[in-house]
Amino acid sequence: MRIDILSLDEFIRVNECKEVTNPIFFNNSRQPTSDGLFSYELFGISGSYNRKTIFGYVDLKKPFLHPVVYRMLTTMDKRIKNLIEGSKYFRIVNGELVEDPENGETGMELLYRNWDNLKLKSTDSSIREDKLSLMKSLKKEEAWVTKWLVIPCYYRDVNFAKISNGKIAVDELNNLYSKVIKLCNAISGDGFDFMGAMTENKIQMTLLDIYTELTSKLAKKTGYIRQALLGKSVDYATRSVISAPRINSEVWTDQNIRYTHTGVPLGQLCVLFFPYFIKQIQDFLESEFSNVKWIYHLDLATFKGDINNPDPADLEKLYLKDAMDDYTADKIKKLIELFIKSPQNRFDVLYVNTEEKGKMPLNLYYEDLSRPFTLTDLMYIVATKIVQDKHVYITRYPIEHFQNIYPTKIKILSTYHTRTQAIGDTSFKEYPEIHPLSIGDENNVMEMPKDQSPFIDTTLLNNSYLAALGGDYDGDMISIRAVYTQEANKECEDIIFSKKHILDASGENVRKLGNEAVVTMYCLTKD
Numbered sequence: 001m002r003i004d005i006l007s008l009d010e011f012i013r014v015n016e017c018k019e020v021t022n023p024i025f026f027n028n029s030r031q032p033t034s035d036g037l038f039s040y041e042l043f044g045i046s047g048s049y050n051r052k053t054i055f056g057y058v059d060l061k062k063p064f065l066h067p068v069v070y071r072m073l074t075t076m077d078k079r080i081k082n083l084i085e086g087s088k089y090f091r092i093v094n095g096e097l098v099e100d101p102e103n104g105e106t107g108m109e110l111l112y113r114n115w116d117n118l119k120l121k122s123t124d125s126s127i128r129e130d131k132l133s134l135m136k137s138l139k140k141e142e143a144w145v146t147k148w149l150v151i152p153c154y155y156r157d158v159n160f161a162k163i164s165n166g167k168i169a170v171d172e173l174n175n176l177y178s179k180v181i182k183l184c185n186a187i188s189g190d191g192f193d194f195m196g197a198m199t200e201n202k203i204q205m206t207l208l209d210i211y212t213e214l215t216s217k218l219a220k221k222t223g224y225i226r227q228a229l230l231g232k233s234v235d236y237a238t239r240s241v242i243s244a245p246r247i248n249s250e251v252w253t254d255q256n257i258r259y260t261h262t263g264v265p266l267g268q269l270c271v272l273f274f275p276y277f278i279k280q281i282q283d284f285l286e287s288e289f290s291n292v293k294w295i296y297h298l299d300l301a302t303f304k305g306d307i308n309n310p311d312p313a314d315l316e317k318l319y320l321k322d323a324m325d326d327y328t329a330d331k332i333k334k335l336i337e338l339f340i341k342s343p344q345n346r347f348d349v350l351y352v353n354t355e356e357k358g359k360m361p362l363n364l365y366y367e368d369l370s371r372p373f374t375l376t377d378l379m380y381i382v383a384t385k386i387v388q389d390k391h392v393y394i395t396r397y398p399i400e401h402f403q404n405i406y407p408t409k410i411k412i413l414s415t416y417h418t419r420t421q422a423i424g425d426t427s428f429k430e431y432p433e434i435h436p437l438s439i440g441d442e443n444n445v446m447e448m449p450k451d452q453s454p455f456i457d458t459t460l461l462n463n464s465y466l467a468a469l470g471g472d473y474d475g476d477m478i479s480i481r482a483v484y485t486q487e488a489n490k491e492c493e494d495i496i497f498s499k500k501h502i503l504d505a506s507g508e509n510v511r512k513l514g515n516e517a518v519v520t521m522y523c524l525t526k527d
Contacts, residue, residue, distance in 0.1 A: 005066060005142050012057050012147055018042045020056040020150050023181040025158070025170060032158075037174050043153040051157070056150035058180050061187050063112050063144040064204050067211035072131045076120055084108050084204060086197025095119030107197035108204070115140050148207060150177055151214070173217075176210045236275075237481045238268045243458040244473045256460070259511070260496055262394060262408040263460030264480065266379055266432075269412065270340050272482035273386050280382045281332050288364055289323040295352065295363040315366075318354040325353060339375055343453050346376045347434060365423050376414065376432055381423060383412050391492035394461070395479040396469045403468040403510055406501065407483065407492035413456040464511040 011017070022036040032038035037056075044050025065073065065084075074081040079097045082088040089104030090097045092114040098104075111118070120132060135143075156171040183203045187196070217223055245257040257263050270277055296315040338345050349372040350362040361372040369377070387410040395405040414432035421431030433454075459478060466472065483489050495501050504510045 005068060005138065007142060008057070008145050008147050008149060009141070011055075011149065015055060017055045017057045017149070020058055020177070020181065023178040023185075025174065025178070026168070030168070037150065037156075037177055038153060038158055046157065052152055052154040054152055057147045058150060058177065058184065060146050060148060060180075060203065061184050062108075062200065063146050064108065064200070064207060065111075066143055066145050067208045069135070069138070069143045070204060070208060072135065073120075076128060076131060080111065083111060084197075085201040092117065108200050112144060115143070145207075148180065148210070155217075173210065173213050176206055176213060180206050180210070234481060236272050237479060238271050239477055239479055240265070240268060240459040242461050242471060242473065242476055242478055245460045245462065257411060257462050259462050259464055260409050261411040262392065262462070263411040263413045263456070264392065265413045265455070265457045265459065266376075266383055267340050267343070267346075267455070267457060268459075268480065269383050269387065269410070270336050270379060272392060272480060273383075273390065274336065276386045277336050277379070277382060278329055278332050280386055281335075281378065282327065282329065284378075284382055284385075285327050286324060289320060292320070292364065294319045295354065295360065296366045297354075297357070297360055297363070318356050318360055321353045321355045323352050326351065326359075335375060336379075339379055343455055343457070346374075346379075346455065348375045349373070350375060350378065368422050368424070371434070374434055376434060380412065380414055380428075380432055384428070387412060389489060391483045391489050393481045393483065393492075394459075394465075394469075395481070396471055396476065397479070400470070401504070403504065404470070406465065406468075407495050409496070411460075413460065415454045416456060417454065464513055467512040467514075468510040 020035065020037055020039070020042065022033045024033050025036055025038055027033055032040060034041050040046075042056055043054050070084075074084075077097070079088070079090065079099070083090050083097065083106060086106045088099055089101050089106045090110065091100045091104045092098070092110070095114075095117050096119055120135070122129065122132060151173075156173045158168055158170050158174075180203060183199060183206065186199055187203075245255070245263065264272070294317045297318050338348075351359045352362040354360045364373040364377075366372075391407045391409055393405060393407050397404075399405060412430075414430070415434075417433040418430040419433050421428045423431075459480065461469075469476075469478075471478075483492055502509060502511050
């Protein structure tokens with residue numbers, strides 16, 4: 001990444017910034033002055049988008065050093081500070097400042113005229129050499145500024161609700177901007193050079209104060225970046241406990257969690273890919289309802305046989321009516337949130353409108369499942385379509401090196417016990433096992449076991465990632481973030497199979513194994 005000093009003139013031209021000329025904040029009616037720092041005409045009305053995005057500028061009347069350049073110069077040569085503040089007189093001899101109280105000049109003008117000829121001595125200091133290298137790369141119009149940006153009003157706006165002793169309190173940044181405007185209006189071509197140098201030095205130091213104030217607002221724990229980004233929760237991300245995978249197969253190819261994958265609970269996938277679930281559920285149901293015109297119904301009040309294996313003759317056909325009315329975007333959001341927040345409702349049966357009997361249990365794929373269609377069926381089928389080309393990023397804090405965060409493919413974790421299940425033309429190898437433990441005559445709801453949840457709600461990592469994460473299986477937590485765009489997912493795929501994903505900076509393998517035998521013996525003998 002390359003970072004350069006911003007060309008303020010170019011920024012002002014491109015963004016058509018307007019000049020702020022009035023140092024007075026408010027008129028007699030306590031309304032912002034039309035050409036002042038809180039102007040509605042220049043920055044937009046309070047609460048508007050313009051108030052957050054429109055910059056202004058102050059015309060400095062003369063060239064002044066960019067604060068970054070001023071700091072570098074004055075730390076490399078103290079005489080430059082004496083020249084700018086007007087405390088000593090100098091001449092330029094062979095590119096160097098030579099003090100001359102009798103025939104010398106003082107003030108910023110001398111430095112500006114001789115800028116291209118100015119020479120600074122090199123030393124053995126690497127820091128000084130970096131500064132000299134930056135100075136040489138800067139053009140004169142980049143090192144010197146004749147205008148100064150005023151940030152959008154939103155970030156320094158006045159709060160009329162906070163009035164102390166009859167005065168409206170304003171951010172210190174506004175006082176500095178106002179000071180610059182006043183000092184620039186006081187600059188005159190007449191008068192002694194010493195007095196002019198003093199005024200110019202005040203402007204230069206005020207620009208430095210503005211720069212310092214802005215950088216302090218951006219940096220550290222209380223800065224805008226930390227408060228607005230790092231301090232906020234990330235949309236479509238989760239925190240999860242990591243658990244050991246089950247190693248109970250005879251060959252490694254049958255392992256549940258492969259090196260390229262991480263097992264992510266179905267409920268957490270609903271959070272990570274929330275917008276995708278809304279769209280995919282709508283598309284899935286619309287497609288099914290366009291092909292399926294009726295559902296099968298078993299009258300439990302009169303049926304005397306095995307509810308898990310009823311005779312087809314006992315099943316009644318009910319024709320669908322306005323099937324998607326119960327599956328609008330808003331209602332689908334509520335279903336997803338119910339699945340995420342209420343594990344006890346994950347086996348709830350879905351319902352649909354019928355012509356003959358109104359709302360009835362939805363029996364999609366009844367021939368395959370031999371039971372009503374549940375919320376878990378819907379989420380699992382849709383999830384398999386969503387995650388097949390998606391990745392997530394796993395992060396464990398504190399981040400000590402780049403391998404504390406890594407991309408991975410997704411293995412869907414649903415229930416502890418799974419089975420091979422055909423759904424239409426698709427065969428699922430690890431379909432969640434859903435038993436109709438108790439089917440009520442009225443609600444026809446499949447309930448969860450009372451003693452434990454049948455769902456896996458912890459993340460299962462491949463053991464080889466544990467050492468680089470610096471984690472173990474005693475309750476350590478990770479963050480999971482979803483990857484959406486095709487470009488980002490392609491990048492994740494490339495990283496997974498790259499050398500830097502396996503080797504550290506010294507060429508050592510960071511994907512280490514070692515505890516597999518212990519975990520295997522535990523998995524084989526715990527039952």
